[in-house]
Amino acid sequence: MPQQVQGVVAPGKNEPVRVETIVIPDPGPGEAVVKIQACGVCHTDLHYKQGAINDDFPFLLGHEAAGIVESVGEGVTDVAPGDFVVLNWRAVCGQCRACLRGRPWYCFDTHNAKQKMTLLDGTELSPALGIGAFAEKTLVASGQCTKVDPAVAPEAAGLLGCGVMAGIGAAINTGNVGRGDSVAVIGCGGVGDAAIAGSRLAGAARIIAVDIDDKKLEKAKEMGATHTVNSRTSDPVEAIRELTGGFGADVVIEAVGRPETYQQAFYARDLAGTVVLVGVPTPEMKLELPLLDVFGRGGALKSSWYGDCLPSRDFPMLIDLHQQGRIDLGAFVTETIGLGDVEKAFARMHEGDVLRSVVIL
Numbered sequence: 001m002p003q004q005v006q007g008v009v010a011p012g013k014n015e016p017v018r019v020e021t022i023v024i025p026d027p028g029p030g031e032a033v034v035k036i037q038a039c040g041v042c043h044t045d046l047h048y049k050q051g052a053i054n055d056d057f058p059f060l061l062g063h064e065a066a067g068i069v070e071s072v073g074e075g076v077t078d079v080a081p082g083d084f085v086v087l088n089w090r091a092v093c094g095q096c097r098a099c100l101r102g103r104p105w106y107c108f109d110t111h112n113a114k115q116k117m118t119l120l121d122g123t124e125l126s127p128a129l130g131i132g133a134f135a136e137k138t139l140v141a142s143g144q145c146t147k148v149d150p151a152v153a154p155e156a157a158g159l160l161g162c163g164v165m166a167g168i169g170a171a172i173n174t175g176n177v178g179r180g181d182s183v184a185v186i187g188c189g190g191v192g193d194a195a196i197a198g199s200r201l202a203g204a205a206r207i208i209a210v211d212i213d214d215k216k217l218e219k220a221k222e223m224g225a226t227h228t229v230n231s232r233t234s235d236p237v238e239a240i241r242e243l244t245g246g247f248g249a250d251v252v253i254e255a256v257g258r259p260e261t262y263q264q265a266f267y268a269r270d271l272a273g274t275v276v277l278v279g280v281p282t283p284e285m286k287l288e289l290p291l292l293d294v295f296g297r298g299g300a301l302k303s304s305w306y307g308d309c310l311p312s313r314d315f316p317m318l319i320d321l322h323q324q325g326r327i328d329l330g331a332f333v334t335e336t337i338g339l340g341d342v343e344k345a346f347a348r349m350h351e352g353d354v355l356r357s358v359v360i361l
């Protein structure tokens with residue numbers, strides 16, 4: 001029997017989001033219905049509401065979520081009713097060139113649920129990133145569910161579904177930060193702070209946080225930054241060089257997504273060092289660099305796509321480390337809110353003192 005539940009819908013471009021009754025079909029082959037317990041509010045949800053991703057309104061928002069599998073469809077063996085799962089937006093095919101080469105994060109044949117959730121009048125909903133978890137329940141592909149230790153708080157676990165995983169993964173997967181490395185992180189929002197926490201976890205000796213906001217820099221220290229630089233008041237490239245014996249950092253992670261901060265990252269790395277771009281630029285942004293500097297400085301210029309993560313490997317591992325107190329996923333949760341507060345959480349994103357607002361159900 002299809003079920004009716006409450007969910008947060010973005011009805012049209014820049015229109016305020018509202019809580020609506022939505023209809024969830026029984027799970028079909030390869031699908032699962034998940035009872036959502038917590039879902040973080042991410043910039044991408046706001047971008048959907050603004051029509052910046054595509055025009056497939058109405059959207060069912062929310063995609064950083066954890067919950068309990070309620071029912072599964074035919075052929076589902078990877079999860080079962082009662083499992084505590086973190087959702088991901090990349091249920092990969094396992095068969096394309098990217099998957100077969102062991103880089104499934106570049107798989108573009110990803111699977112979401114085939115059936116549609118709808119409004120009461122039958123209008124089909126587009127779930128944000130194929131998830132749609134600002135809702136009491138949602139319908140996903142079973143491959144979007146990763147089973148993790150149920151002892152963890154759902155509001156902490158769910159954050160691995162997007163921004164926090166992107167930041168940690170930028171450090172541990174893409175940047176390959178290792179014991180004793182010096183790391184600089186430019187931009188200390190949720191993603192940058194997660195890169196800082198990931199660098200600490202990886203054993204970095206020196207972690208330099210760069211931001212234009214002193215409040216962000218204070219928080220970055222709690223996440224593991226050993227040094228901070230306000231790039232409004234001092235030149236970040238010089239400051240990073242000074243803090244690394246005149247050389248530059250082994251790994252510089254750019255978590256803003258702008259040409260000027262990328263340029264800082266490029267020049268703040270040591271010779272043969274690595275730059276990781278995890279901030280998301282907009283289509284019109286261009287970067288100009290002397291080609292001779294690209295040639296002469298060597299090393300690697302990388303970008304990090306969803307933290308280059310493997311949910312099946314990285315989610316359970318990070319939950320274990322969280323449970324052991326070696327990384328604090330809960331530190332990213334600034335406030336817990338209800339389904340009706342998502343619009344307020346969007347407004348608070350611009351105030352700058354929220355890492356994550358998390359909807360609790």
Ligand code: APR
Nearest residue numbers: 187188189190191192211212213216255256257278279280
């Ligand atoms: N130099 C240094 N820091 C900057 C600059 C700058 N020129 N401009 C902005 N910042 C800082 C902000 O002060 C803020 O602390 O970058 C941080 C950005 O944080 P958030 O807006 O909270 O964004 P976050 O969720 O961390 O995402 C960062 O990754 O996923 C992408 O779309 C996302 O591009 C964004 C980036």
Ligand code: ZN
Nearest residue numbers: 093096099107
């Ligand atoms: Zn694939």
Ligand code: ZN
Nearest residue numbers: 042044162163
């Ligand atoms: Zn997100």
